[in-house]
Amino acid sequence: ILNVEQSPQSLHVQEGDSTNFTCSFPSSNFYALHWYRWETAKSPEALFVMTLNGDEKKKGRISATLNTKEGYSYLYIKGSQPEDSATYLCAFCTTTSGTYKYIFGTGTRLKVLA
């Protein structure tokens, strides 16, 4: 059974704090790792797709790193703002017999306090 774990489950930070959370996934049969942001009452939106070991991606104050050998990805938010409050999901993409399979973690729920 393929398992994707995210930690912590939830966290509260003060506005201006930097924070990071983890997505752990199987280190074999890796194809891609997706990060999504899911704000309450909205649709999940893609942040990053990461494909190569050592990948680093950045979008504004948010960045992500990837280690496929050990099976983890970190998401960093620098100088958190209230609008960053959301659930952050990662999705591990693997291939089996030519078909793609996405396995989602349970998410990290971030609350940024003004």
Next chain:
Amino acid sequence: DVKVTQSSRYLVKRTGEKVFLECVQDMDHENMFWYRQDPGLGLRLIYFSYDVKMKEKGDIPEGYSVSREKKERFSLILESASTNQTSMYLCASRHSGFDYNEQFFGPGTRLTVL
């Protein structure tokens, strides 16, 4: 602005009713997906469709069926709703042309079965 829409945000049905959840995308995507999300669990794939009139079972297809008669529309059907199908249902679509393409999600339908 790309869009995936779902027919209802909230739905309340009774045990034994037949339930239709509709999803429409305007991006001409080939792939479409139905997930459910429950507390403490990641998004779980119910069914997906590679293209019109094609469907594949996901991880938890029992009690569900799907229909994809037109490219833009993917319907999830609960033949006889049960209380254990109370959940948040998310539809997603994806362009198949590039392997690393992200999924675009709808806003979700929160279904309650009484």
